[in-house]
Amino acid sequence: MGYVNRRNRTIAGVFLLPTVAVLFLTTIYPMLYALYLSFRNYDLAKPFIPRIFVGLANFQEVLTSGPFMHSMWITFKLMAVTLTFQFVIGVGLALLVTQRLPGMAAIRTLLLIPMMISPVIVGLVWLFIYFPELGYLNYFIGLIGINPIPWITSTQWALTAIAIADIWQWTPFVMMGTAAALQSLSPEPYEAALIDGNSRIDVFLYVTLPQLKPVLISLLFLRAIDAFKIYDIIFVLTKGGPGDATETIALYIYRQSFTFWRMGVGAAASFVSLIIISVLITLFFKSMQKSAVAR
């Protein structure tokens, strides 16, 4: 074996091993443990009861009973709504803040703040805004003659309330990514279109948008992966309620595991969600490699 090969092995051993070892112990092992639990009847509240092997019963319950499917539906509904608004507002905002006008850079910076705030703080401040009887939002819509809305206490509005908070926090992310991409575009096609006399809308649709597409797709998957995991804001605002109106997959797993202490069912649901998110992650990587090739 040659010297360079030996050197490569040294690199792999000395440098890569710690990462792989730590990730195995802290990620792969817990996931395998979750898989183990998902085949057992494990009640954390009664630790002395043996953890009986129950086969696929937990998976059967998760996949055939209503509550999990309901939580999937809620998760995807929330994802669809928040992503739509985040991308429409975010891309529009990006087009505005990338105009070469004094002060725009400062405005862009300020707009980035929400996404750096802890989600639990986001939940709390929106709870303050929505708060029954006292919240400012109802006071202000009252000024323009709208009756108070039971934002977080009614099954009809709770999901909307959560969506608004999430849109507030993550629209800046879409704006930031799009603005960065817009600024990296070459000015020449614009100048060409300008000379050709195309309208602004045509320029956006036929020159800008196609060039932004790979970036937008990557951002979309990143947001989708995050939206799938949404937990903190809901935990603060509604804890999944009222009833199960805002019970996303993460909240379902939480309730099964820590409210009903049915760790096996929670683990089975976790596993199903891992599979779904793996698909999203794979799609994200594919889109990233594709845009890397295109570049």
Next chain:
Amino acid sequence: MNKISTRQATFVYIVTGIILIIFMIPIYLILASSLKPSADMFSRPPTVFFTPTLQHYVDLFTLRPFHQNILNSLIVTLGSTAFSVTVGSLGAFALSRIRHPRINDAAFWILSMRMFPPIAVVVPYYIIFKSVGLLDTPLALIIVYSTANIPLTVWLMKGFFDEVPEALEEAAQVDGYGIVEIFYRITLPLAAPGLAVCAVFCFIFSWNEFLFALMLTGSSAQTATVAVMSFWSSDAVQWGRIMAGSFIILIPGVIFVLTCQKWLVKGLTLGSVK
């Protein structure tokens, strides 16, 4: 982008101005409410001009052990950041330098570890930490946060290491240095800005985290985010105190946005936007 007329500029300013105000309201509310006397908290119409009071901040540290929570947060955050940046930059160097056709797959695999939903592994963590006696200790959170921070560090640092010319390492090799020495004498110093960026991202993530901190800590290792949440109880909600705590927690993130904006894109989009 192309030039625009004064009329169009006015339009741009008005629209962005309105959106900016809407987006800033919640942040203003946090600050304002943390300084408002409790009596004015929900007064109608809302008081814009009020005598600010630091009472809520004082309460945080006298009636509640919030300094202890912040200390816990700092221990966990700094511990995880130091550990993740150390382990992660080693791994990133390997991925950047090993020539292998599947090395990108390995990098993606490591990054994907960060993207799995935390809720899916919180149960195993709970059981494992309980059985080894780590529940409600900062060490438990340091370990858990590192599972998200190491993949991010590996991914970002790989990009920084890729930009350090390999010829420098070859020159040092010819000069008689071993690979470990080359790493910390040549490559790492040249990628130092990247290291700082990774450290900041690890810091913010760990500082802001809530779910694991809620599940895996009790009274003794409780972090600031969990403490603020615990001020909320439906019978006697101490909004002033919640907002004061929230404001303290959001400070590092705001400082980050204001100082390292250009790294934000790279870090948050995992390099998918250049």
Next chain:
Amino acid sequence: MASVSLTNVVKAFGAFKVVHGVDLDITDGEFVVLLGPSGCGKTTTLRMVAGLEDVSGGEICIAGEVINDRPPKDRKIAMVFQNYALYPHMTVRQNMEFALKPQKLSKAEVDAKIAGVAGMLGLDALLQRKPAQLSGGQRQRVAMARAMVRTPEVFLFDEPLSNLDAKLRTQVRMEIAKLHKQLGTTVIYVTHDQVEAMTLADKIVIMKDGYIEQIGSPEEVFAHPKNLFVATFIGSPSMNLFRMTVERGDKGPVLSSAAFTIAAPVDKSGKLTPGQAVTLGIRPSDVRLARAGEPGAIEARVEVVEYLGVEALVDLRVGTQEFIAQIPAGERPAPDETVKVVFNQAGLHLFDSESGQAL
């Protein structure tokens, strides 16, 4: 100082071979240039000598010892890299100190070595600067200084001048030649620039597609190219080539094409058989205008004339065949004129058209 020898050295990436069994002997103190177009395997060969690439087959010896599996540091070599590879976070002095540190010398020895080399290369005033504060030429000099302080047995240069502008390149080239004369260390130097090769080398190794095409002194490879590749690669402007057929003539074999017929060189006539396809090569400098009534002159039409001061390059055409003549500027004809030219007998090169090998 040391000799270097490569015996049947092979480099393969999987099934893909980039260096095919290279044999090369370099004697102590020799200046050897590996010359060839990009992708010919010259840099890979150099990197194998340096220990930066593993040797897939064969043996590399330095000073008689097989060093195939030794790390670079145990090969008593120093290398100057194409982009200089200066450590950007260190000053010029620190760069040199860093290169010396593994040798565990005393502070006084280190200072003496640095002072000596800095003096030789005129770097005294730059020792406290960082690479970013230096010009391209200065960086190049620091790269050489860093290699020289280590007093290696063999110097390796990987295209060291390719990042300099033309004027600086000539200057540094001369400096390298001077340093080699002064130090007498064995040098292996990789370049794609034939001028560098011709001016610096004791021995030129011409490579193509991972094979050695010819090894020889600059005079040898210029005057006696072993094959068509070497013939056209060395020399500027490039050698003129004519596809000819051997025919029987009154006074021995002649070479003929649709455009013209000339007598075959006398010393080669024994190797020619009628009907054989050969390629005739003649350097532009061996084409001259014919004197009035000179026998064997070829009539050609002038297409373009490039005036270069002392000389002129004349593009000529006979039938469909174009070729170049390099003649004194004073004799240059006007475009569209018809002139008569002759080929210097001593400058005629003959190659087998099929194998490309010199006859």
